[in-house]
Amino acid sequence: MSARTKARKRALDILFQADVRGEELPIMLATEAKRAASEPDRQASWLYARDIVDGVIDNRDAIDEQITTFAKDWSLQRMPAVDRALLRIGTWEILYNDEVPTAVAIDEAVELAKEFSTDDSGSFVHGVLARIARSS
Secondary structure (H helix, E strand, C coil): HHHHHHHHHHHHHHHHHHHHCCCCHHHHHHHHHHHHHHHHHHHHHHHHHHHHHHHHHHCCCHHHHHHHHCCCCHHHHHHHHHHHHHHHHHHHHHHHHHCCCCCHHHHHHHHHHHHHHCCCCCHHHHHHHHHHHHHH
């Protein structure tokens, strides 16, 4: 598994936990930073995970607007928390990270959805991210 794939999983964990616990993302990020400092062997994945979460924090309103616009008939609150987090990660990578090809951002989010969410989540995440990518 690549360092970026591991980083996406770490970012997913942070976004999901903050969402489910109702905690602020910066607080969850700071907690994870303390843990990462004690695990130097995971440093490579931590750096990109932090970039993702910082990007979601900095662009949250625009990201959520894109998701809401292209998630036909689904409000953010109605989505499973895992899907919501993955869509935020994928949308940030598509719109704000030129280093990641759009197809990679979509594929990675879909694979994580298949692994951690519902049976229908992979196709749902793919559809929303593909529409966002086409509009950008």
